[in-house]
Amino acid sequence: MQTLSRARSYKRTARTARRPWRWVKRLMLLTALTFTTLALGGIIFLFGTQTGEDLREWAAGTLLTTQHDYWAPYTFIPEDKLNALKEQIKHPEVINSETDLGSTELPAMKPIVIPLPEKPKELVDIEEINVKKDNYYFKGKIMYIHDPTRVQLLVTNRKDRGDLLDEFVKKSNAIGIVNASGFSDPDGYGKGAQAYGVVIHDGKIIQGYNPKSGETALGITYEGKLVTGSYTAEQLVKMGVRDAMSFRPQLIVNGKNMFTDKPARSWGIQPRTAIGQKEDGTIVFVVIDGRQPGHSIGASMNDLAELLEERGIVTAMAMDGGSSSMMLHNGEAITKTSCPYYRGRYLPNAWAVI
Incomplete structure (x- = not known):
């Protein structure tokens, strides 16, 4: 009986020791799901709404007036709109x-x-x-x-x-x-x-x-x-x-x-x-x-x-x-x-x- 008791006690201790790792894995999974959801939501907002498109154009216009204008194409606005922004900046009405x-x-x-x-x-x-x-x-x-x-x-x-x-x-x-x-x-x-x-x-x-x-x-x-x-x-x-x-x-x-x-x-x-x-x-x-x-x-x-x-x-x-x-x-x-x-x-x- 004494040996059986020790065995049960050892199993309970082992399960308890593993339990924190289970919570860590769950937390990491939850965090990954949260970031994935936010990223998908951000992509849908930026590329699937008019407000998102406006924000990308604002970003492109801002980048084109800095030393980092080479980043402007990565706002992924249509090429015709990007060229129009460049034209307005390089050749404004005088x-x-x-x-x-x-x-x-x-x-x-x-x-x-x-x-x-x-x-x-x-x-x-x-x-x-x-x-x-x-x-x-x-x-x-x-x-x-x-x-x-x-x-x-x-x-x-x-x-x-x-x-x-x-x-x-x-x-x-x-x-x-x-x-x-x-x-x-x-x-x-x-x-x-x-x-x-x-x-x-x-x-x-x-x-x-x-x-x-x-x-x-x-x-x-x-x-x-x-x-x-x-x-x-x-x-x-x-x-x-x-x-x-x-x-x-x-x-x-x-x-x-x-x-x-x-x-x-x-x-x-x-x-x-x-x-x-x-x-x-x-x-x-x-x-x-x-x-x-x-x-x-x-x-x-x-x-x-x-x-x-x-x-x-x-x-x-x-x-x-x-x-x-x-x-x-x-x-x-x-x-x-x-x-x-x-x-x-x-x-x-x-x-x-x-």
């Missing part, structure tokens, strides 16, 4: 804000009528931006510069790399500053030494137009008027432009919103920078933060154009975006860069309030 290039006289600005304030107006005002859409949200800043003649393009004088925004500030004592031109950026390690396209600084042509880049010019005249369009550097200088650079796309030209009724997803959702001007001459710098869940996802070009149109902007163009987008005021960053380095990226030039 309108010249000034068309009288035959005259050597400076383009006339409309009279600026400003009622006398009770106290002197500040040179710079800052507006907070906080927008929530159905599926995303973004935050940023708008800087209003009430004397347009105080806005200048600063250009790096380094050969090995560009300058950080705070380095531009130290050299110029700029009150406000934002990034400007795009630049060669292989694999995200570009040092911003040389800008793409036109660069005009203090009336002198630093770089002529590069037709292969497909960029559009934005300039400011000695009178403080913004000019944008498909111009050569020589044409801009002839028009009385003091400073100019290139990027794309145009957002508003002669009061026309260039993105009205256009699909937002063509340019994706990104951090953004833009420069614009109101009818009374006020120049605005805009920076929208992005790529930061919990803070700000980013904005589409449609969002940016609408934001400016609502504030009475009549001329505006996008600057370089992504991790280059950043704004400083009185030497301090007032937007949150998506660049891993908190001081932002090395840049070939920047728009500044001097």
